[in-house]
Amino acid sequence: MVNKMAIAKPLIIIDGCNALNLMKSFAGETGKSFQSDCSKLISLIQNFSYQSSRRYIIVFDGFSAAGRNQNFGENVSVIYSGKKIADLVIEKMTLERNAKLIEVVTSDNEVAAVCRNHGAKVMKVPDFERQIEFYGGQLDRHMVTQKGGKAAAPANPLSDNLDGESAKKLADLSVELQKREMEVRVAKEAETRKSKELKEKASKDSAAKKSAPAG
Structure with missing residues (x-):
């Protein structure tokens, strides 16, 4: 064993x-x-x-x-x-x-x-690469926010009043929610691709049957 x-x-x-x-x-x-x-x-x-x-x-x-x-x-x-x-x-x-x-x-x-x-x-x-790209986009937006750029999100008065440990937990939760959002998006894209492949296969099968000589 x-x-x-x-x-x-x-x-x-x-x-x-x-x-x-x-x-x-x-x-x-x-x-x-x-x-x-x-x-x-x-x-x-x-x-x-x-x-x-x-x-x-x-x-x-x-x-x-x-x-x-x-x-x-x-x-x-x-x-x-x-x-x-x-x-x-x-x-x-x-x-x-x-x-x-x-x-x-x-x-x-x-x-x-x-x-x-x-x-x-x-x-x-490809699904893994999409996760990396999604995180990269989130990180870029975060960096713009930190530098005071135009893409900065509105200030969060709650996080401003939290201690260091609580702020970290809030940040970790935000990352986890973003990750789940990405997983849902990837799953939907995979489902869409699979549905498209099945439709294309069904269409080809139907065309093949129509073109086949009668028995």
Whole structure:
């Protein structure tokens, strides 16, 4: 029997190479090395991790001169698979750890199927990128507010009168509400895409039946 290792925090495992291939942030870039792309993705995840109580592990294929395992702050780690395929490393992690607390970011259908079979959740890369973009937009608006820009939200007299701990709790609640809003938006977009795909399939099937010769 496999020993399920406990995870202190919910864990997001990111299929690094799959993300590099599918995220719009890396589309159309030429002359960039694999390592520079890895560094850019790590930076994006680092910034995103500040709004979350989750841990993030990015798994890349191959080797790194800096070592196979690297930590970037408290919540972001990177694993290079070495001679193994990154897919197998990800699948093994969902098998050996508490899969109920794991969400895997990948659009690789085979990896997704195995991880789901182990009990982990799966999010497609484009959906994850939309979450990052949403948080980035929220952060930009917050920075404009802090600098007194035109996009500043109205002052909140309640937060002005709170002590530091209560103000932090209020800020954390705001982030959580924004996150839930994003999750609902992503779910609706996924449902819309699925409905569109089903309609297109039904239309093609209907057209195929009409064009088929009578028996």
